[in-house]
């Protein structure tokens with residue numbers, strides 16, 4: 150399965166679909182992730198807080214794909230945002246994974262009330278200068294948070310990873326990221342098992358194209374220009390979720406999916422303006 154590459158603003162590239170690894174831990178997790186790599190995924194989304202950086206790296210060694218072809222992502226949690234803690238956290242990721250260089254390292258949440266994300270960002274900039282990480286970015290950052298980073302450091306994030314699915318499509322944030330040369334990655338891209346799969350609009354579009362609802366949603370991401378990171382345990386689902394590059398949704402399909410947006414469409418109501426995750 151050939152997955153197109155998306156250019157980042159630092160001259161590197163990422164695949165147009167990645168693999169979500171949250172809750173895939175230990176030996177069963179490593180085996181599921183290794184299967185995902187063998188099924189064609191090249192971008193693996195982990196985080197310090199998922200407690201599975203070791204399992205993801207183990208899967209990278211188990212799979213039949215060279216290290217250089219894979220992109221490993223981790224994220225600093227808010228509890229390690231003080232400058233020295235953030236640097237130590239990145240080193241811990243390197244020790245746990247036994248990877249000299251982490252391909253993409255992100256700040257997990259802005260936690261604006263905590264007031265430390267600028268400090269954590271300068272640690273990421275320093276880690277990049279030291280060659281510990283290749284690309285750096287953020288998750289769940291609103292435009293004001295990204296602007297503060299750029300004003301303080303002069304360094305733009307490559308990626309902003311945000312909650313994005315048909316119930317919560319965030320068109321303004323997506324457009325802002327794009328206008329500022331930042332690639333938007335979508336977390337919970339298929340709604341984390343919510344009722345999207347029984348939605349009649351999506352079911353109708355899926356029937357017309359002879360595809361599953363999940364494939365329609367993932368294709369919708371690709372056409373919007375967001376990089377979805379679906380998590381799937383089984384072989385069949387992993388393969389189905391990658392198989393979205395040989396059909397196209399019409400303008401009418403895209404407009405119909407846009408009507409599913411809900412003001413309160415977030416899965417757990419985690420608004421980055423107020424939500425704090427340490």
Ligand SMILES: NC(=O)c1ccc[n+]([C@@H]2O[C@H](COP(=O)([O-])OP(=O)(O)OC[C@H]3O[C@@H](n4cnc5c(N)ncnc54)[C@H](OP(=O)(O)O)[C@@H]3O)[C@@H](O)[C@H]2O)c1
Pocket residue numbers: 168169170171172194195257288289310311335336337338339340341342363378379380381382383386387389390
């Ligand atoms: N940056 C952040 O703040 C943040 C927050 C949340 C998540 N994330 C990242 O985003 C990734 C994905 O998000 P997510 O895990 O919350 O939700 P998701 O990928 O939207 O949904 C995963 C759920 O959908 C099921 N599924 C997968 N493929 C399917 C298919 N073809 N048909 C039917 N069901 C299917 C999975 O089941 P099975 O696993 O049983 O197959 C699982 O229950 C995470 O793993 C993590 O890497 C980042």
